[in-house]
Amino acid sequence: MKVEQISREDIEKVVKNRLARNQENNQIIDERVEKIVNNVRNDGDQAVYQYIKQLDGVELDDYKVSQEEIDYSFTQVDESLIQILKEAKENIVNYHQLQKEQSWYTNHQQGVWLGQQVRPIERVGVYVPGGKAAYPSTVLMNILPAKVAGVEQVIATTPVQRDGSVNPTTIVAASMAGADEILKIGGAHGIATLAYGTENVSSVHKIVGPGNAYVARAKKYVFGDVGIDLIAGPSEVCVVADDEANAKFVAADLLAQAEHDELASAVAVTTSEQLADEIKNEVERQKKNLKRQDILQQSIYNEGSIYVVSDLDVAFEFVNELAPEHLELQVRDPFEQLEKVKNAGAIFLGDYSPEPLGDYFAGPNHTLPTSGTAKFSSPLGVYDFMKKSSVIYYNEQALSGVRRQIEQFADEEGLDAHKESVRIRFE
Amino acid sequence: MKVEQISREDIEKVVKNRLARNQENNQIIDERVEKIVNNVRNDGDQAVYQYIKQLDGVELDDYKVSQEEIDYSFTQVDESLIQILKEAKENIVNYHQLQKEQSWYTNHQQGVWLGQQVRPIERVGVYVPGGKAAYPSTVLMNILPAKVAGVEQVIATTPVQRDGSVNPTTIVAASMAGADEILKIGGAHGIATLAYGTENVSSVHKIVGPGNAYVARAKKYVFGDVGIDLIAGPSEVCVVADDEANAKFVAADLLAQAEHDELASAVAVTTSEQLADEIKNEVERQKKNLKRQDILQQSIYNEGSIYVVSDLDVAFEFVNELAPEHLELQVRDPFEQLEKVKNAGAIFLGDYSPEPLGDYFAGPNHTLPTSGTAKFSSPLGVYDFMKKSSVIYYNEQALSGVRRQIEQFADEEGLDAHKESVRIRFE
Numbered sequence: 144m145k146v147e148q149i150s151r152e153d154i155e156k157v158v159k160n161r162l163a164r165n166q167e168n169n170q171i172i173d174e175r176v177e178k179i180v181n182n183v184r185n186d187g188d189q190a191v192y193q194y195i196k197q198l199d200g201v202e203l204d205d206y207k208v209s210q211e212e213i214d215y216s217f218t219q220v221d222e223s224l225i226q227i228l229k230e231a232k233e234n235i236v237n238y239h240q241l242q243k244e245q246s247w248y249t250n251h252q253q254g255v256w257l258g259q260q261v262r263p264i265e266r267v268g269v270y271v272p273g274g275k276a277a278y279p280s281t282v283l284m285n286i287l288p289a290k291v292a293g294v295e296q297v298i299a300t301t302p303v304q305r306d307g308s309v310n311p312t313t314i315v316a317a318s319m320a321g322a323d324e325i326l327k328i329g330g331a332h333g334i335a336t337l338a339y340g341t342e343n344v345s346s347v348h349k350i351v352g353p354g355n356a357y358v359a360r361a362k363k364y365v366f367g368d369v370g371i372d373l374i375a376g377p378s379e380v381c382v383v384a385d386d387e388a389n390a391k392f393v394a395a396d397l398l399a400q401a402e403h404d405e406l407a408s409a410v411a412v413t414t415s416e417q418l419a420d421e422i423k424n425e426v427e428r429q430k431k432n433l434k435r436q437d438i439l440q441q442s443i444y445n446e447g448s449i450y451v452v453s454d455l456d457v458a459f460e461f462v463n464e465l466a467p468e469h470l471e472l473q474v475r476d477p478f479e480q481l482e483k484v485k486n487a488g489a490i491f492l493g494d495y496s497p498e499p500l501g502d503y504f505a506g507p508n509h510t511l512p513t514s515g516t517a518k519f520s521s522p523l524g525v526y527d528f529m530k531k532s533s534v535i536y537y538n539e540q541a542l543s544g545v546r547r548q549i550e551q552f553a554d555e556e557g558l559d560a561h562k563e564s565v566r567i568r569f570e
Numbered sequence: 571m572k573v574e575q576i577s578r579e580d581i582e583k584v585v586k587n588r589l590a591r592n593q594e595n596n597q598i599i600d601e602r603v604e605k606i607v608n609n610v611r612n613d614g615d616q617a618v619y620q621y622i623k624q625l626d627g628v629e630l631d632d633y634k635v636s637q638e639e640i641d642y643s644f645t646q647v648d649e650s651l652i653q654i655l656k657e658a659k660e661n662i663v664n665y666h667q668l669q670k671e672q673s674w675y676t677n678h679q680q681g682v683w684l685g686q687q688v689r690p691i692e693r694v695g696v697y698v699p700g701g702k703a704a705y706p707s708t709v710l711m712n713i714l715p716a717k718v719a720g721v722e723q724v725i726a727t728t729p730v731q732r733d734g735s736v737n738p739t740t741i742v743a744a745s746m747a748g749a750d751e752i753l754k755i756g757g758a759h760g761i762a763t764l765a766y767g768t769e770n771v772s773s774v775h776k777i778v779g780p781g782n783a784y785v786a787r788a789k790k791y792v793f794g795d796v797g798i799d800l801i802a803g804p805s806e807v808c809v810v811a812d813d814e815a816n817a818k819f820v821a822a823d824l825l826a827q828a829e830h831d832e833l834a835s836a837v838a839v840t841t842s843e844q845l846a847d848e849i850k851n852e853v854e855r856q857k858k859n860l861k862r863q864d865i866l867q868q869s870i871y872n873e874g875s876i877y878v879v880s881d882l883d884v885a886f887e888f889v890n891e892l893a894p895e896h897l898e899l900q901v902r903d904p905f906e907q908l909e910k911v912k913n914a915g916a917i918f919l920g921d922y923s924p925e926p927l928g929d930y931f932a933g934p935n936h937t938l939p940t941s942g943t944a945k946f947s948s949p950l951g952v953y954d955f956m957k958k959s960s961v962i963y964y965n966e967q968a969l970s971g972v973r974r975q976i977e978q979f980a981d982e983e984g985l986d987a988h989k990e991s992v993r994i995r996f997e
Binding site: 247280348373391435470492493497503548564567570 | 669776790830866897912915918919926933938944945947949962969990
């Protein structure tokens with residue numbers, strides 16, 4: 144793992160280089176995705192079943208997960224895991240309920256009411272990645288906020304395995320989270336099914352959830368016709384460590400991030416050169432005992448870095464420029480330092496809040512902005528599943544009091560029918 | 571103007587046909603936009619000045635509006651208009667301040683803090699359309715919410731006229747709203763300048779504001795590298811009118827919407843066949859005296875419709891399927907009916923709340939979701955200029971209490987370094 148000294152002046156360039164690595168040419172994928180989406184949009188279920196055969200390698204009679212499959216899945220999942228999923232669900236629901244916004248109205252002036260009506264989106268699609276692997280945490284984190292928001296219909300879709308089944312843990316988690324329908328449609332054809340509907344699936348208004356490059360590009364392609372969450376890049380952690388931090392903990396957290404995939408980005412920023420070396424050695428030592436050696440080899444050596452900076456202020460400048468998905472503050476008085484963080488997806492405070500705590504259990508969402516997008520976007524939340532309408536009421540007298548201003552404004556913009564619509568009310 | 575009887579069963583098809591009209595093939599525009607954006611991204615200011623010369627037809631020495639130009643603009647704008655802009659600004663700021671979210675933290679369990687930190691985006695770009703025309707309301711509606719959110723740097727950009735100037739009213743409104751910089755760069759090159767920056771402009775983190783097809787496609791193209799607001803389609807109004815509504819008012823409001831452009835959509839839904847005919851006649855009568863005849867001719871006859879339905883419940887089903895940008899309720903007891911509205915950008919209650927009141931003056935934002943996107947998105951607001959970070963703190967004892975669950979979860983997802991990052995803390 145590289146150790147590098149950087150100063151304030153280097154920050155912009157270092158971060159730019161880090162983020163540039165993630166860019167890839169998507170043109171070939173884009174063309175394929177466009178074709179798949181348009182075929183599903185035009186031909187509906189016929190196209191869906193054909194792509195499942197062609198791309199997933201299985202001929203299905205019905206892509207909907209049946210009640211029998213759901214019941215059977217519950218018999219296949221360990222009772223202790225179901226118990227843990229229940230606890231995780233409770234934590235996630237409790238946190239997300241605090242995000243729920245209320246409609247408000249104000250009547251600050253005689254004859255005038257203004258307001259903001261907040262309503263759930265009616266139908267939402269949740270993409271769940273995986274074929275063989277199950278990601279029950281992803282299922283909970285994407286479906287539960289929609290349900291807390293009050294979404295009427297949540298349709299989950301996930302790739303089918305070659306034997307025609309879906310991992311039972313995925314089905315159990317989706318069912319526990321309250322999915323109203325579970326589909327066995329992966330990839331771009333899954334996104335197209337959600338966005339435009341077919342003979343047997345109602346189109347949704349918004350699609351969330353992570354997926355591979357095909358899924359990501361398909362989401363970007365249908366954006367505008369439906370809402371989407373952010374397009375997720377490789378996962379990232381940045382650990383800020385001062386001279387009292389525990390190198391063993393920091394190293395373990397870097398490795399936890401790095402095991403996600405070859406492009407996962409694990410960096411530490413520390414004020415202590417000695418700690419930097421200790422972290423480096425700890426990473427080497429701990430890595431030996433881990434399973435995903437091939438992935439770790441690449442992500443740690445290509446994407447991992449330990450940066451040494453002069454003081455914590457420079458460290459936070461680096462953090463804010465990087466805008467990491469996950470940020471850990473393994474420093475003295477982390478609550479004191481929190482105010483310095485402007486841009487990050489989720490912030491983990493202190494020595495006993497490792498990132499996996501947030502992945503699985505604590506309650507806040509684990510779907511977070513990556514690749515610097517935390518500069519302008521937020522964790523997935525209940526607010527992603529609700530939308531607002533403005534409300535305006537003026538009575539006759541109140542409108543009369545401002546008609547001159549509106550008429551002049553309309554004149555200025557050259558719109559005489561706008562002017563007329565006010566004037567005519569006082570004819 | 572067409573009058574059409576529709577029943578509950580027709581709603582889905584009627585709305586689908588209305589929305590399908592808006593779809594156009596953007597491929598040629600897409601290719602041009604991609605080239606412009608990439609050239610600006612690679613060559614910076616040199617490319618920007620070259621496109622200004624090529625596309626706007628003027629050779630500029632400096633695309634930044636200078637302090638002298640700002641001062642001069644204030645001498646060119648009528649004092650009474652400046653006064654109205656001040657009043658409008660005050661109303662807009664007052665409404666939007668009610669949207670400002672606060673950070674929150676919760677400590678419901680010993681040793682556990684969870685929270686949501688809310689912070690402004692640091693740098694935002696606002697696109698202002700127009701060459702000859704000035705849209706001071708658009709300037710205020712896009713810049714003020716960013717300033718209320720606490721955005722540090724707001725950069726406005728707008729097309730330059732052939733004489734090298736920008737409409738003084740636009741400059742005055744931008745300056746009053748608090749723009750930190752005003753650029754004379756229109757079109758896709760303006761969006762590229764904001765998204766990627768140049769030698770003389772810092773890249774922004776989010777771009778908002780309406781524009782022509784090039785601007786809209788450029789925004790979609792840079793989305794992901796920066797945040798964007800929704801891509802705006804043609805403007806729309808839907809007036810719900812019962813048998814007591816005033817046909818003169820309804821007609822005037824339809825015409826006000828229709829004068830925006832040829833594709834603007836003005837529809838009324840009424841429970842009264844007689845009122846439908848009266849509205850139709852009033853539209854004919856009032857139209858004669860208006861200026862924008864060519865536009866009205868097209869938008870009223872191609873896009874305008876009056877739908878007659880059996881009762882208000884069917885009317886609201888239609889509304890919720892259409893999800894109009896602007897909705898007017900010219901019905902008895904509009905406050906009683908409000909609850910039936912699920913999908914709309916802005917809702918205007920009663921006979922004396924014509925849509926231009928919201929365009930210019932009342933305070934709520936006039937940048938609203940169009941083309942049915944109110945099903946999943948919201949008016950532009952302060953929330954578009956702030957973003958959230960989750961905060962998680964567990965102390966040693968609290969983590970110890972849940973370590974078994976996290977370790978099993980990690981096992982289930984096959985991530986042993988995740989498990990290790992918790993286990994190692996209790997070694």
